[in-house]
Amino acid sequence: MGTFKIEGGHQLKGEITPQGAKNEALQILCAVLLTPERVTIHNIPNIVDVNKLIDLLENLGVKIQKLGKGSYSFQADDINLEYLESEQFKKDGRGLRGSIMIVGPLLARFGKGYIPKPGGDKIGRRRLDTHFQGFIKLGANFRYNREEYFYGVEAETLSGTDMLLDEASVTGTANIVMAAVLAKGTTTIYNAACEPYLQQLCKMLNRMGAKISGIASNLLTIEGVDSLGGTDHTMLPDMIEIGSWIGLAAMTKSEITIKNVNWDSLGVIPGVFAKLGITVEKKGDDIFIPEHENGYEIQNYIDGSILTIADAPWPGFTPDLLSIVLTIATQARGEVLIHQKMFESRLFFVDKLIDMGAKIILCDPHRATVIGHDFKSQLKATTMTSPDIRAGISLLIAALSAKGTSTIHNIEQIDRGYEYIDDRLRAIGAKILRVD
Structure with missing residues (x-):
């Protein structure tokens, strides 16, 4: 079983090109x-x-x-x-x-x-x-x-x-x-x-x-x-990987350019990240995420009620990115309700984020409320196991933002969906080591 050792708390910088979908x-x-x-x-x-x-x-x-x-x-x-x-x-x-x-x-x-x-x-x-x-x-x-x-x-x-x-x-x-x-x-x-x-x-x-x-x-x-x-x-670039890199940039306060994203095929994805307060700039067919030095603030609905982000069939928001959204919300300013409608076990990785210090209330198998830290309390490194592809990348993003060195086991789950992920992240400054 493979393992990642991740030294968190470092800003990243550079360009990353999404893999095929x-x-x-x-x-x-x-x-x-x-x-x-x-x-x-x-x-x-x-x-x-x-x-x-x-x-x-x-x-x-x-x-x-x-x-x-x-x-x-x-x-x-x-x-x-x-x-x-x-x-x-x-x-x-x-x-x-x-x-x-x-x-x-x-x-x-x-x-x-x-x-x-x-x-x-x-x-x-x-x-x-x-x-x-x-x-x-x-x-x-x-x-x-x-x-x-x-x-x-x-x-x-x-x-x-x-x-x-x-x-x-x-x-x-x-x-x-x-x-x-x-x-x-x-x-x-x-x-x-x-x-x-x-x-x-x-x-x-x-x-x-x-x-x-x-x-x-x-x-x-x-x-x-x-x-x-x-x-x-x-094949198109992978929209799930694109969303992952948007979340990674925000969570680590990094300046990252995501190359050749095929904007026309992204649907509501950029808009959902914008609701979390993340700046997503269109530069040609690239996405530019500036350094979020002052963090990012979750929008409320116009009547002041708490924002809900839920998955839905296309052109709704893809369920594969809800784990990413939940993770980056842990450091946002404000609160959000995550509603995973399609799969009843996909939110069960949140206990690992709670162990890292995140404020999350798991309401039931389909809903979780996240109260953001606004970077006033950094997540803490821990040892965890990846249960599936999307939870795995979410935990990796959390580890890259956390204080200390985290260990993620069962990284074969991440390898199922992400190409040469450790090499590509090291190229933009991540401190990540693959251990057999």
Whole structure:
């Protein structure tokens, strides 16, 4: 188990470039299974979750060639479907939440798709019903082995249909879209997710020959086609990493420039940080965070009541950044209520912040009230364990601002979502050491 040793209390300074988007990568990589032709993808992040998926695709028989840093070509012209029923696949698939998204492409192209119950973050219940209800609507037969937690869908032919998703699931929408593009007839998906990463997937599929309209809305219309071809695709910068660096700069009173952020895809993210009193300046396609020498003050609502920051489906605020917001609020001037609506275990890392001296009231599994210190009382170093990716980066930010040397165990969780994070932070002045 890996460990970070972090000497906190130092100001950072410099430029940092966000990696390619993790959540987009997991969708885009699965889409290469839809065609026997070559697909080239750029700006792929070198992180554990993405590398696990690339390995899984290679085990499936996808021909993979590394072209350069973050650039790969994929060709799925000789898929080994027997691997799907092997013990090795059951082991490989369980280790990655994103593995669920191979099912839609495999079902569409080969008439069957299997997956063991996927792993990933321990952040509460994450249902798969939306995925499989969509496949069943398209005409697939569903089976589930309870003893092995193994799911399967099979169909001789998929047929277009109208469906209303029970939740605006990003991975569920992506999976159903990838199945529907090769179905016979027209499919409409209402209450579809419309995150920038889902938009990227739909645009890529259209370049491959799909016919998807309504992109960026919650009503997608998909006219099925007989086959798809190859394409080139470049992934967006990771908006969650961008939000992480905004929070890091504020919490450590540092002057940081975040390069090439693709402002058009950030939605409300800059505005939410502005509500916390953080100055987020647009400089071309970069974000500049000045040194917050006098701290930052949380806004109240216009009637004077306490601000609430809650997650919501896009274009609402992404749940992946609520842990960051909660952490940086511990040093703000004022109070804020954090409402995590989607996952019931994601706030359970706050006990570690309380151990560091933060003033947080955990109201219930979904809500926490934070009373900021206004930097009058610095967080204190401690030893902690990272429970998931986003809590892990939040604890790392807290440690970088704290007085003394902190230890974070189980940093494999952070590595799942952040590329070379210790090297990149050291480049802007962080005192961080990786210990095996």
